[in-house]
Amino acid sequence: MKSLLLCSNTRTPALFKKHINLTTPFRWLGCIALIFYFQFSFAQQQxxxxxxxxxxxxxxxxxxxxxxxxxxxxxxxxxxxxxxxxxxxxxxxxxxxxxxxxxxxxxxxxxxxxxxxxxxxxxxxxxxxxxxxxxxxxxKNNKFAAKKSDYVAKMPLDNLENPQVYSTVDKELIQEQMVTDLNGALKNVPGVTLLLQDDGSGGDFASRGFVTDSYLRNGMAAYMQSTVDPANLEKIEVLKGPSATLFGSSYTSYGGLFNRVTKKPFDTFKGEVDYTAGGFGLSRLTLDLNTPVNTDKTALFRINVADEHDGTFKDAGFSDHVFVAPSFSYKVNDRLSILIDAEIYSQNGTVPFRFFPEVGFKVTTPQQLHFDYDRSFTNNDITASRPTTSVYSSVNYKISDQWKSQTNVSYTNTANNGNFSWASVLPGDTKVVRYQNPGPDMTTDYEVQENVIGDFKTGSIRHRLIVGLDLLSYTEKSSFGYLAFDTVSISGPDPEYGALNANSLNAKLAGVPYSSDKNTQYDYAAYASDVINLTDKFIAMLSLRVDRFDNRGDDNYIADTTTGKYAQTALSPKLGLVYQLLKDKVSLFGNYMNGFQNQNGSDHDHNPFKPQEANQLEGGVKLSLLDGKITSTISYYDIKVNNVLRTDPDFPQFEIQNGTQYSKGIEGEVIANPFAGFNIVAGYAHNDSKYENIDATLDGYRPVSAGPADVANLWLSYAITKGDAKGLGFGFGGNYACKNNIINESDGVFTLPAYTVLNTTAFYDQPKYRIGLKVDNLTNKEYWVGYDTIIPQMPRRLSATLAVKF
Missing domain, CATH: 2.60.40.1120 (Carboxypeptidase-like, regulatory domain)
Incomplete structure (x- = not known):
């Protein structure tokens, strides 16, 4: 009888369910615990x-x-x-x-x-x-300094040998900080700040003055309209600066790229179940299970699963998702190995409103608007589903001791079946118009990549060479409507505030016209990169990409028209130099890196536009001292963007391509383990970005998409390494961002204030279990992020984790 009651839908206090939302997971865990109890009792006798x-x-x-x-x-x-x-x-x-x-x-x-x-x-x-x-x-090994990568240069290369700057956030740091989303992980990267949440692939971020997103998985295209769950992350690699030479332009920005490296199977049985509960309805259950499939351990299987419900500090809003990530590897023989993995998301929830201030406001900050911080302006019955399926495979073949072939294939299908909700703040600063853009949107991308990688010598000079071919196909199908639903007060009581719900919205949408469009793009590329050891300490990297972009145009099925067809060819070079003052300890580096974005159209004289280009010059130093206990990168970069489109002053209905944008700054990162158990992750970045020779209202101003000019991150943690309290630890840190103008032009400025947000954890890690407590936003700071938009962030939240290892 007790076992039946444990698994039944017993009553739970409403307040408890509202804030913790543990009912379903506890029933699940209770059933699992009961099964394990009987198995344990029987096993003890056998x-x-x-x-x-x-x-x-x-x-x-x-x-x-x-x-x-x-x-x-x-x-x-x-x-x-x-x-x-x-x-x-x-x-x-x-x-x-x-x-x-x-x-x-x-x-x-x-x-x-x-x-x-x-x-x-x-x-x-x-x-x-x-x-x-x-x-x-x-x-002495620094557990948070996982710098060696097979993806950053598309070949195995140590950090001190690589002239490009990159940061890594590995699963150990993600676990210690009890991270549940991509933003939580990227808070550990110097110069990276959140701009937009819930915007596909984990959100939009600023890096080196440009919007940057997490569109790559294991170095291949994987754009998602759903969230990014960290349950399957081995690490996140954040490459800095224009990176089109090896990764193309479709899924990279001039600020760099975020590459999600997934967990891979290994040759021993191991597993872990984690449950996390927290304020605002957080309830999260994850499983990581790995096992060999056959006795000789040539076939390996691993699966990561996450089931999460998260509420909100506002008066309405929630997000539910189930995530399943199976992976399988098979070593056919000493030369041939195969890896296949997938990520499958089922996500549903409300769509948070974004608030757009207008130029010419009398007020210049969110506080002056008297913005109701905890109002959602939506309803829990207005939801969107965001299913995603992403599959990746890699076939590696050892041609000889010096050469290998790598064939990679990726496929991602993702959709947004719901509304895009936003609100425009009206002049007068007291009212907002609630807009709805309903309609399904689905994207599909395929990428096929063939790499031949060599490690050989010509005389006494060592070469590490990669030659690759890349095909990317991207298709988007969308059907959107447009509705200004109503006007309500931005703060204080309003009898019409609750008028927006599923029934009233559907009634108004009945007469809204919808578009029906399809866009298809292809990208064909060949690239080569040679890392040359001119001496044991002096290394040069020479790289070049040839890229052919083919946009098949936008098919409007209602009007039965196709517009916007064009094709462009771009060359993207890269040059890097490294000199190791102390072998494997101190490296001086410099790089020239290139990025590009394809541009459609022509000017008044019918001259077709060229690709927009960004060229970066950078120099700095990389350190790995005291057997890796201290690692650091300090650099100065200067990025100039050419061929920026702007309004033609002589023919305002046309554009000309002679605008520029500058982005320059310094970045510093330190990851240290000064003594056993104590770890430091710290970073600081300053970015100076502005338009030049652009439209008159923007000329000389910082782009709103550049994010805050000064940001800093810090994480300190200590875990006891010996004695009865071994495994007990504490962490403390936070992030700082200076004020950020989300409207920044001669006609007006609107500023999000500076903020410092602190977080802390306590944990007890043992071979068979782990317990963790975390407080996010320790001081309960009210703050906002965004570009063009005002997005209030989560206040203080307490969460707890229990993990069982087997």
Whole structure:
């Protein structure tokens, strides 16, 4: 009877469900716990236990030695006194393996009997001093400084060898900070700030003065209209500066790109279930399960799952999504391996309003508008669904010891079936018009990429060369309407505020005309990049891309017309130099990098427009000191954008292509592990961006899409590494952004104020479980982000996580 009650739909206090929303996950976890209880009771009678100690050659306890059974997936770690336990082992004969990073493994045969405990005493060949020396060496590794990448240069290349600046946020930092969305992860990257939430692929961000998005997964196209769930992230790579030479222009910006690197299968059984609950209705359950498929471990499978409900601090609004990410790898032989993975989203929720102030306002800040911070201006029954399916595969073939072939294919289909909601603040500063743009929008992209990668020498000079071909196909189908629903007060009571709901909206939409359009684009490219070791310390990178863009035009099915067809060819070069003052410790670097955006149309004299181009010059220093305990990058960049379109002063109905934009600044990042358990992630960026030779109202002004000029990030954490409290830790940090003009022209300025937002965590991490607490926005700061828009951000929220590892 108790088990039936545990799984039934028992009553829960309404207030508790409203704020925590745990009912369904708790029933699920309760059922799972009940099943595990019966399995555990039965297994205790059918299995045995191994209990033992492991000591060094001089008789002292050996801490942190890994103990495993070769014939099973069972394993554990020796505690401070050298004790270990392996429970629920099936009867039989096994090989017990004791291993420690940097030391040779040792084995011992053991027999396990049902219902009995087998005692084992292991003695290592190393002394306690030798073990301590190895342990000290290993703990010097800086766990948050995961800089080596196979994607940034499209070939394996160490950070100090790469002339491009990039930052990495890995899963360890994401876990420690209890991150549940892309914005939470990117807060750790210098110079990156949120501009728009809920805008597809995790939102829009500012980087080096340009809007930048997370449109790449494992280096391939993967634009999504749904959110980005961090459950499947191994790390996020943030490349800085124009990166079209290796990645094209369709899914990169002049500020760089965000590449989502997904979790891959590995050759041991391991799993983890996490549950997070928090204020404003946060309820999140995740699973990460990995297992070999066959006995020789050539076939591996991993799956990551997330089920999340999140509410809002406003009077209406919610988001629900289920995320499933299976991946499978197969090593056919020593030369050929295959990886296939997918990400599948089912998302539904309300669409947050965006508030657009107008030029010429009497007020210049959100506070002066007396904006109701916790009003949503919408209703919970006006929702949008955003399904996404994304599939990636990679086939790697070793041609020889010096050459390999890599064939990558990606496919993504994503849709937005609902409204785009926005509000325009009227002159007079007291009213807003609530607009609705309903209609389905679906995009599909395919990308096929063939790379041949070599590592060889010509004489004494080493070459790491990649030659690639790239085909990208993009199709968008949309059907949109346009409705000014009503006008309501921006603050204070208004009897018409609740008039916007699904029934009233659908009634008004009945007479709204809809468009019906389709756009198809193709991008054909070839590229090559050669990393040349002229000496052991002096490296040059020479890269070039040839890109052919073919826009098949916009098909208007209602008017039965096709407009906007055009094609353009662009060359994108890249040059980088690296000189290592101290080998693998200090590198001086410089780069010239190029980006481009295709432009349609022609001027008054019928001259077709050329691609817009951005050219970056950058120089700086990269450090990896004290065996990697301190890593840092400091750089100065100067980006100039040419061929910017502006209104022709002589023929105002036409445009000319002689405008420019400058973006220059400094960036600094430090990731450090000064002593065992203590970690620092810090960054600062200053950006100076402005238009020149542009329309008169904008000439000389900072673009509103550039974001704040000064931003900083800091995260400090400490975890106890020894003793009874080992695994207990605390984290504290935050982000600063200076004031940001979201209207910035000669006719008027509207400013979002500067903000400092602080967050803190406490955690207890053990081999079998992890507990975490987090407070977001510790000081309950009211602040806004946006460009062209006013978007209030979440106030203080407390959340808690419980993870079970197996």
């Amino acid at each position: 299995t045995g236990t191994i209990h033992g100690t492991v000591k060094t050659s001089d008789g002292k306890p050996a801490e942190s030695v890994t103990i495993s059974l070769r014939e099973t997936h069972a394993g554990t770690t020796a505690k401070d006194a050298g004790n270990f336990h392996l429970n629920h082992i099936k009867p039989g004969n096994y090989t017990l393996v004791a291993s420690f990073i940097g030391l040779a493994s040792q084995t011992q045969q053991v027999e396990v009997k049902a219902g009995e405990t087998t005692l084992v005493n292991l003695v290592l060949t190393e002394s306690s001093q030798q073990l301590n020396e190895v342990q000290i060496k290993e703990t």
